[in-house]
Amino acid sequence: MITGIKFSLNDSLYSRDPQDTELGQRILKHSIILIDDIGLENFTFKKLALEIESTEASMYRYFENKHQLLLFLTSWYWQWVEYLISIHTLNIEDPGHRLKIILKSIINATSENALTEYINENLLHNIIINEGSKAYHTHDVDEENKHGIFSSYKELNEVIAQAILALNSNFPYPHSLASNILEMANNQVYFAQHLPRLTDIKVPKGDLSQLEAMMEYFVMKLVKD
Amino acid sequence: MITGIKFSLNDSLYSRDPQDTELGQRILKHSIILIDDIGLENFTFKKLALEIESTEASMYRYFENKHQLLLFLTSWYWQWVEYLISIHTLNIEDPGHRLKIILKSIINATSENALTEYINENLLHNIIINEGSKAYHTHDVDEENKHGIFSSYKELNEVIAQAILALNSNFPYPHSLASNILEMANNQVYFAQHLPRLTDIKVPKGDLSQLEAMMEYFVMKLVKD
DNA sequence: TATCTGTGATAGTAAAACTATTATATCTAA
DNA sequence: TTAGATATAATAGTTTTACTATCACAGATA
Numbered sequence: 001m002i003t004g005i006k007f008s009l010n011d012s013l014y015s016r017d018p019q020d021t022e023l024g025q026r027i028l029k030h031s032i033i034l035i036d037d038i039g040l041e042n043f044t045f046k047k048l049a050l051e052i053e054s055t056e057a058s059m060y061r062y063f064e065n066k067h068q069l070l071l072f073l074t075s076w077y078w079q080w081v082e083y084l085i086s087i088h089t090l091n092i093e094d095p096g097h098r099l100k101i102i103l104k105s106i107i108n109a110t111s112e113n114a115l116t117e118y119i120n121e122n123l124l125h126n127i128i129i130n131e132g133s134k135a136y137h138t139h140d141v142d143e144e145n146k147h148g149i150f151s152s153y154k155e156l157n158e159v160i161a162q163a164i165l166a167l168n169s170n171f172p173y174p175h176s177l178a179s180n181i182l183e184m185a186n187n188q189v190y191f192a193q194h195l196p197r198l199t200d201i202k203v204p205k206g207d208l209s210q211l212e213a214m215m216e217y218f219v220m221k222l223v224k225d
Numbered sequence: 226m227i228t229g230i231k232f233s234l235n236d237s238l239y240s241r242d243p244q245d246t247e248l249g250q251r252i253l254k255h256s257i258i259l260i261d262d263i264g265l266e267n268f269t270f271k272k273l274a275l276e277i278e279s280t281e282a283s284m285y286r287y288f289e290n291k292h293q294l295l296l297f298l299t300s301w302y303w304q305w306v307e308y309l310i311s312i313h314t315l316n317i318e319d320p321g322h323r324l325k326i327i328l329k330s331i332i333n334a335t336s337e338n339a340l341t342e343y344i345n346e347n348l349l350h351n352i353i354i355n356e357g358s359k360a361y362h363t364h365d366v367d368e369e370n371k372h373g374i375f376s377s378y379k380e381l382n383e384v385i386a387q388a389i390l391a392l393n394s395n396f397p398y399p400h401s402l403a404s405n406i407l408e409m410a411n412n413q414v415y416f417a418q419h420l421p422r423l424t425d426i427k428v429p430k431g432d433l434s435q436l437e438a439m440m441e442y443f444v445m446k447l448v449k450d
Numbered sequence: 451t452a453t454c455t456g457t458g459a460t461a462g463t464a465a466a467a468c469t470a471t472t473a474t475a476t477c478t479a480a
Numbered sequence: 481t482t483a484g485a486t487a488t489a490a491t492a493g494t495t496t497t498a499c500t501a502t503c504a505c506a507g508a509t510a
Contacts, residue, residue: 039364139264141419179423194366198404
């Protein structure tokens with residue numbers, strides 16, 4: 001029986017791998033719930049410790065600080081999306097079809113259950129939408145990048161870029177389009193929820209079908225010859 | 226003689242308008258320099274006060290906290306870009322030409338001097354690229370939005386959306402494309418500088434011509450029938 | 451039986467993020 | 481010209497955040 005997925009994440013994303021212990025898994029589970037609830041700025045390890053009836057010091061055994069925790073969560077998420085894409089595109093040959101499935105996978109990742117008890121993918125997706133870009137908008141990007149902190153994001157980006165090139169090998173900006181797809185998919189949901197004048201789509205009750213239609217329209221119109 | 230531009234910014238963006246006093250202007254000038262230098266996370270009012278030989282308490286008379294300061298700076302910036310667009314598109318009738326000029330204005334805003342002694346537009350542009358999205362990625366977006374905090378961003382977005390519709394009135398997603406233009410223009414520069422595998426462009430010595438070519442390619446291909 | 455591993459309990463520090471009070475210089479309107 | 485308003489400085493304080501350090505202890509492991 002499958003009880004969960006464990007991803008191999010870069011060493012620099014934690015002090016002790018939280019996937020390996022019961023407390024570690026509780027940290028992941030409740031940090032997702034708490035960050036989703038109060039936002040990253042208001043989130044502290046003290047509040048988290050209180051929530052899971054542990055101590056602040058124990059939180060620091062797993063993560064050096066909350067930024068490292070955010071990096072862990074975002075890396076986990078992007079690795080999961082890449083995994084979903086790999087499954088959904090198995091045996092799909094047609095490049096146009098493949099690219100559409102990739103878009104669907106990125107957008108609807110949240111509705112799939114990774115069978116990981118300690119990670120609520122729905123809430124994690126919210127966190128990615130709300131806080132995801134803060135993972136790399138930091139003064140130490142270059143240093144963190146050297147340590148391979150962003151490799152799961154870059155790998156996912158490469159998968160998308162290759163799918164774009166498979167559809168049109170002359171497309172001049174595959175990597176920029178790929179990163180823009182990832183950013184836009186999150187941003188437009190955020191705008192629909194909080195700054196609706198910045199978008200044309202709606203996300204009624206979390207229904208992402210309008211986003212999907214728009215993303216497909218943009219990408220296909222751009223990539224096709 | 227023109228000595229500077231003063232924008233009318235929403236009351237909620239400050240406690241006391243920093244544009245009106247000498248200390249306020251020094252706060253703006255040196256906060257831009259300091260945030261650019263050490264990053265928003267490491268920036269504190271205490272460090273700023275030290276820099277300009279004033280006191281922490283005096284900083285708090287102008288801004289409630291550093292997030293409000295960031296909101297002020299980003300609003301100022303977007304209002305300035307809208308002003309540049311309005312100037313550059315005067316007497317330009319052709320919609321395609323107009324839209325291209327808008328893109329140029331957004332991308333090259335930095336190379337223009339607003340003649341505002343206390344605002345270094347170059348550094349401010351860097352801050353927008355590095356920290357801009359944090360202005361609205363906050364737990365209190367909805368509350369802040371109610372107070373009109375984001376109106377300059379939304380107005381600029383509307384100007385772009387209208388220019389898109391002028392070129393093709395059937396384009397189904399003018400607002401989403403507009404917001405994506407603004408986000409993408411910043412993100413792709415950031416990626417080129419820090420995570421080059423996520424983009425296809427380069428920004429050699431701050432030269433943004435590759436970005437301009439790419440943005441024009443994307444937008445024109447999308448908008449044209 | 452010894453030791454290693456993971457956690458809890460407790461205590462502490464330095465800095466960040468404010469708030470409050472008083473003093474004083476300057477400018478401004480009666 | 482003078483009383484009051486305005487802007488800033490100086491000082492001192494509080495609470496919270498973001499850590500670090502130490503010791504005790506239970507359970508697994510060798």
